[in-house]
Amino acid sequence: MDHPPNQSPINPLPPVVVALFLVIVGIEAMFALGARGMIGGPEAIGWRIMALQKYAFSGDIFDWMLVNNMWPLEHVIRFVTYMFVHGNFTHAAFAGVMLIALGKMVGEVFSAVSTLAVFLVSGITGAVVFGLVLNNPAPLFGAFPGVYGLIGAFTFLLWTRLGQMGANQARAFSMIGFLIGIQLLFGLLFGGNQDWIADVAGFATGFALSFFLVPGGWRRIVERLRRD
Structure with a gap:
C-alpha cells in the first residue's frame, strides 16, 4: 500500500494517551530510582509505601467520609490519584501496555477530552x-x-460495528469475559484481593459513557428521545 510522502505508515498515538502513559511511567521510574538510592537519598527507599498511604483509595476513609459527610480534599483526590500509583514495576508495566493498546484504539475514534x-x-x-x-x-x-473503562469503550465500538454488519453483537464482550475469567481463576489459585469489582465497574462505566461520548452519540440520543 502506498502512503503519501509526508504520512507515517504507523498511526501516532493520541497525545492524551501518551500523557497518561508518561505520568504512570514517570512515577514508577521515580520509585525505582529511589529504591536503588540513585535519587532522593535514604528516605527515597520508602517513597512507594508513602505514596500508597497518601494517594491510594481507602474504603475505610471513604466510609468515614460518608458517615460524617466530610470530604477533605486530601482524601477526595484519592479517587483519581490511586490510578497513578502501582504496587511494583510489573503492575505498572501491564497497566501501561494495556493503556497504550486500548487508548490508541479508542482515541482514534473519540476526542482527546x-x-x-x-x-x-x-x-x-x-x-x-x-x-x-x-x-x-x-x-x-x-x-x-x-x-x-477504555476496554468498555472499545467494546462499545466493536458492539456497534457488529450491529451494523448484522453479526452477533455478543461477540464484542469476549475480551472482558476472558479478562475477568483470568482474574477470577488467578484469585482462586493463588489468592488475591477483590480489585476485579472495581475493574468491572470501570468497564461498565466506559461502555455506558460511550453512548454519549462517541462522535455524534449525544445528537442521536436527543433525536431518539424526541421521536419517543
Missing part, C-alpha cells in the same frame, strides 16, 4: 463501587479500573 473522560470517570466509578460494595481494609491502587 472524551478519551480522558472515559479513563478518569471509569476509574472514579470503580473506586466508588469498590468502597460501597466491599468492607475491605485493603487499599485500591493502579490504573486498571480506568483501563477497563
Whole structure:
C-alpha cells in the first residue's frame, strides 16, 4: 500500500494517551530510582509505601467520609490519584501496555477530552463501587479500573460495528469475559484481593459513557428521545 510522502505508515498515538502513559511511567521510574538510592537519598527507599498511604483509595476513609459527610480534599483526590500509583514495576508495566493498546484504539475514534473522560470517570466509578460494595481494609491502587473503562469503550465500538454488519453483537464482550475469567481463576489459585469489582465497574462505566461520548452519540440520543 502506498502512503503519501509526508504520512507515517504507523498511526501516532493520541497525545492524551501518551500523557497518561508518561505520568504512570514517570512515577514508577521515580520509585525505582529511589529504591536503588540513585535519587532522593535514604528516605527515597520508602517513597512507594508513602505514596500508597497518601494517594491510594481507602474504603475505610471513604466510609468515614460518608458517615460524617466530610470530604477533605486530601482524601477526595484519592479517587483519581490511586490510578497513578502501582504496587511494583510489573503492575505498572501491564497497566501501561494495556493503556497504550486500548487508548490508541479508542482515541482514534473519540476526542482527546472524551478519551480522558472515559479513563478518569471509569476509574472514579470503580473506586466508588469498590468502597460501597466491599468492607475491605485493603487499599485500591493502579490504573486498571480506568483501563477497563477504555476496554468498555472499545467494546462499545466493536458492539456497534457488529450491529451494523448484522453479526452477533455478543461477540464484542469476549475480551472482558476472558479478562475477568483470568482474574477470577488467578484469585482462586493463588489468592488475591477483590480489585476485579472495581475493574468491572470501570468497564461498565466506559461502555455506558460511550453512548454519549462517541462522535455524534449525544445528537442521536436527543433525536431518539424526541421521536419517543
